[in-house]
Amino acid sequence: MCRSIQRLYHLDPPVTGDEVRAAALQYVRKISGSVRPSRANTEAFELAVRDVATASERLLAELVSSAPPQDRELAAARRRRAREREADLVGQRS
Numbered sequence: 001m002c003r004s005i006q007r008l009y010h011l012d013p014p015v016t017g018d019e020v021r022a023a024a025l026q027y028v029r030k031i032s033g034s035v036r037p038s039r040a041n042t043e044a045f046e047l048a049v050r051d052v053a054t055a056s057e058r059l060l061a062e063l064v065s066s067a068p069p070q071d072r073e074l075a076a077a078r079r080r081r082a083r084e085r086e087a088d089l090v091g092q093r094s
Helices: 017-032 039-062 072-093
Strands: none
Touching: 017 039
16 A cells, blocks of 8 residues: 555646545545454544645645756656566565
8 A cells, every 4th residue: 555655746737625635535444454454443533634735735835946847748658668577576476
């Protein structure tokens, strides 16, 4: 799961609130060890997702960079090539 975490800062087009919430949800799922919390833990789980998303949005808003924003399509292509190389290496080991 951690390998699928993507950079959200300094992208063109900019990250959306939905993307930040999805990243927060992924983080909370990872650290809680639960994809779906029990009924007793749902409120705490959702509060944690909200808090992580809020902190993430604040961080992204406050970061500064003099470099040009990273193109999302180019970044996605790099990730695809890296996954393909990794799969090839795993296949060679077998």
